[in-house]
Amino acid sequence: MRLSMIRRYPFTSVIVLLLSAWLSAGMSTAVLAAPDPTEQLRPFVDKILGILTEETLQGEENRGKRRVKVMDVAHERFDFEEMSKRVLGSQWRQLSNSEQGQFVDLFTKLLEHAYIGKIENYSKQKVVFKGQRIKGDRAQVETELVDKEMVLPVSYIMILKGSEWMAYDIVVEGVSLIRNYMEQFREIIRKDGYASLVKQIEDKVHELEANAGKPDTTDLLIDKKRS
Structure with missing residues (x-):
């Protein structure tokens, strides 16, 4: 034994x-x-800056081409469906699949005109990656836009989907893009219903399209005279 x-x-x-x-x-x-959010975000930022500084895309006459290229890259790293879910909150679950798809398209257009176009103002700034925090499938990547006159803190809030970290919110100087819209949308839905929200977003998109190239004085959708 x-x-x-x-x-x-x-x-x-x-x-x-x-x-x-x-x-x-x-x-x-x-x-x-394990994918690293900063290392996935860095080439995205480099691509955007590359488009904005490309010589063949300079000038007002090339604004449309620049925006198309920027949006193509934005779809690689921004989850516009996740953004749409979050800004609508509980209202999202009440929509049909078709309505959800329509809202994603509409909200993406709003972001394109209200925000994506504005990044041209920061094409000459340097982007400095300051660090990241990861908790499960969520991450926050801290960056700064830096030039001789200013330092602008910008945080990317990201979610892990498969092997990709996708951004669903941007926080600039402590102000969340998604929370900003969420509060507005919630108020509009509460007062006038979802159909009114869609109409106001459509009107805002048309306004921004008509004034392409001109500064937008406000990103708010709510008519202050009515609120």
């Missing part, structure tokens, strides 16, 4: 060691393979 135990012991030890090595290797691979 002792001989049997002695013979089995080395075999058992080898199995344990092999399992330990396999688990350790698996865990190491998982850690190495």
Whole structure:
């Protein structure tokens, strides 16, 4: 019996060691393979700045081309559906699939005209990555827009979907883009209903399209005379 135990012991030890090595290797691979939000965001920012500084895309006559290219890149790293869900809150679940799709398209257009166009003002600033915080499938990447006259803090709020970190909110100097719109939309829906919200967004998009190239004095949708 002792001989049997002695013979089995080395075999058992080898199995344990092999399992330990396999688990350790698996865990190491998982850690190495885990996507990094900053490293995924960095090339996105570089692409945007590259478009804004490309010589062949300079000038007012090329504004349309620049915007198309910027939006193509924006779709690579911004989750516009997630943004739409968050700004609508509980209202999102009450919409049909078709209505949800229509709202995503409309809200994306609003963001394109109200915000994406404005980034041209920051094409000459340097982007400095300051750090990140990760908690589960959520992350916050801190950056700063820097030039000789200012330092503008910009945070990207991201969610992990598959192997990609997608941004669903931008916080500029402590002000959340999504929360800003969420509060406005909630008030409009409460007072006038969802259909009125859609109409006001459509009107705002048309206004921004008509005034393309001119500064937008406000991003608010709510008519102050009515509120």
